[in-house]
Amino acid sequence: MIGSLNGSVAGADGTSESLSSKQDRRILGVIRELSDVVLVGAGSVRAEGYVVPARAALAVVTSTGNLGGHRLHASATTSDRPVYILCPRSAVGRVEAVDGTNRATIVVVDDVDGLLRPAAIVDALHSRGLTRIVCEGGPVLAGRLFAADLVDELCLSTSPQIVLGSRALLESDQAVTSRFSLRQLLLDDQGATYARWERSRPTSS
Ligand SMILES: NC(=O)c1ccc[n+]([C@@H]2O[C@H](COP(=O)([O-])OP(=O)(O)OC[C@H]3O[C@@H](n4cnc5c(N)ncnc54)[C@H](OP(=O)(O)O)[C@@H]3O)[C@@H](O)[C@H]2O)c1
Incomplete structure (x- = not known):
């Protein structure tokens, strides 16, 4: 998924298109090829x-x-x-x-x-x-998968813009916290970041 700096799920056009970029679409393509x-x-x-x-x-x-x-x-x-x-x-x-x-x-x-x-x-x-399931959103479906702790990995692009008046990247009516560890981080020349986070699960003894 891609979000703005303030965690909005959509840009000015009401879709992720205006948050995305050539680099983001390339990464999306690679992730799709692996799914x-x-x-x-x-x-x-x-x-x-x-x-x-x-x-x-x-x-x-x-x-x-x-x-x-x-x-x-x-x-x-x-x-x-x-x-x-x-x-x-x-x-x-x-x-x-x-x-x-x-x-x-x-x-x-x-x-x-x-x-x-x-x-x-x-x-x-x-x-x-x-x-190999890649959920591309949106905020309601992805929020439900996170709330049910079914997500192993989060590939999150961040577009360097603040977008006010839009919905959040993830939505849930449940209060759930889960921790992730950074596995990869890329930065482009426009200041957008592309991160891959892995779910940190407690190891059983
Ligand atoms: N930034 C990004 O990466 C990204 C990615 C995707 C979408 N978006 C943006 O997200 C916005 C759309 O948000 P959204 O929350 O409507 O998207 P969504 O999560 O894709 O769709 C929500 C709908 O999915 C169905 N749904 C979700 N969970 C369900 C469940 N457990 N059982 C049955 N149906 C379920 C329901 O469909 P019904 O209403 O048909 O029942 C629900 O209303 C748009 O602005 C879009 O551009 C952004």
Whole structure:
């Protein structure tokens, strides 16, 4: 994910596009190449469009089935990677009715009042052989994965700008603290930083 100096998830245009840069997109591409599946929330699909990555599958999580603004058709000639829509049973009809989702496999995942359990999302991907999962956000989905302590690594780019009036990089209604250790840090000539953080877990004795 990329944030501003004050931890905003989007720039002036309301998307991550205006925080990002050529270097950031290059790093994103490398991370995608190392992954089996890119996992995103439906809010990111609605805000940013989202095309299917060239070399990784795409998995979209939704409780409502509202995928307005998706660009799955636009990927038809650039990627043959699978697309999975993860949703509760109650949203299947709405997902099926979205034009262009016929190239996607709908995966019904355990839910609590329409919200998929984060561990069940990971299990659903693992059971399809997709074990290297890269969640690209947005703040609600990523916040839930952090709150459930399911994140091993955080690749966080920081754009050298303050953006007021935007949402935070991660959102959660749970008070959770988890520690990470810095593993890599790159700096570009514009002052943007690119960090890779690894979850520090207590070693069991
Ligand atoms: N800076 C970055 O790196 C970055 C990355 C991605 C997105 N963004 C920005 O983030 C903003 C969008 O934020 P957002 O919070 O709406 O994005 P999001 O986290 O991608 O989407 C939230 C939506 O995902 C679905 N969802 C999440 N967890 C779920 C669960 N456990 N079970 C079922 N559905 C679940 C729900 O979809 P339904 O509403 O369909 O039920 C929920 O409303 C945009 O401004 C976008 O540009 C920034």
